[in-house]
Amino acid sequence: MNWTVAGRVGAAAAAAALTVSIAACGNSNDSTTAEQTETPTSTATASTTTARPELLPLGAEAPINTDGFALRVAVLSFDPAAAPDAPAPPGGGHWTAAEVRTCVDTAPKQVTVNWSPWSAVDTTDGRYPTSDVTYNQFPLPEYPIGSEPVNVGDCVRGWVVFPVTDGAVINRVRYAPNNSVTATWNVADAPPPTYIPPTTPVEPEPTSVVEDTAEAPVEQPAPASGGVTAVGQPCSSPSSIGVDVNTGDNIVCVFMGAGGGNVWVQTAPIVGVNNVGDPCNDGDNVSRTPDGKAIMCVQGEWMYGP
Known part of the structure; x- marks a missing residue:
């Protein structure tokens, strides 16, 4: 038991x-x-x-x-x-x-x-x-x-x-x-008990998400024929090939860094059509891809220029 x-x-x-x-x-x-507890005795005259x-x-x-x-x-x-x-x-x-x-x-x-x-x-x-x-x-x-x-x-x-x-x-x-x-x-002088009231779970306040509003640069096509396409003028599509309106020579759109942006620059003669990654001779300087982008021969391989 x-x-x-x-x-x-x-x-x-x-x-x-x-x-x-x-x-x-x-x-x-x-x-x-x-x-x-009190216990009576067996006598009638006294109790203990x-x-x-x-x-x-x-x-x-x-x-x-x-x-x-x-x-x-x-x-x-x-x-x-x-x-x-x-x-x-x-x-x-x-x-x-x-x-x-x-x-x-x-x-x-x-x-x-x-x-x-x-x-x-x-x-x-x-x-x-x-x-x-x-x-x-x-x-x-x-x-x-x-x-x-x-x-x-x-x-x-x-x-x-x-x-x-x-x-x-x-x-x-x-x-x-x-x-x-x-x-x-x-318990006559017992202090009042201290109760800890139950707490109500507090829902965390939603944190506002700040989206990055900076827009990625939108690639613009090279100016159409007859536009301002000349060495030193801004352009919008790196590696694009254009014709200098002043000289008639081929020029290439090159990104000049965050402070310079995209600018038309002079280029060596553009020869033939090749694909990026194809082998090349060190004597070859500049060529173009099938879609019209300028590429350079660097260490025996065609790649996009600077």
């Missing part, structure tokens, strides 16, 4: 099972975790009461050591007005909540945890068990409301929620998996 820290569903059976596993080795020396154990401060761990089990239980924070946006408790009132933690150091059997061992206690000793229902508006992370296993060496932390009568002042949170194991924390 698994060792269960009580259970909300079938609380009586779970508490009985827990009593078998914990109370078997419980004794009066567990003064840090056991809450002693035991002192209530010291309340633990928030954050303090109560060691639970019994029957081979070693646990550490703590109340970390308290909210007297939790989940204000949640539906009201079925019996009326409002919600309070405690943030608790359970750590399992050693265990001969599996340990499971849930809300059932926890209760809230008011200034008049009224006790309020944990809620039988859960809502999305309850604080997160939520302590396991149903029995969930905790491995040795692990801890589980979260909020347990209590329905409380309006007007009740809660000053204690109690942990009691059975009658022989109890621990109580003082």
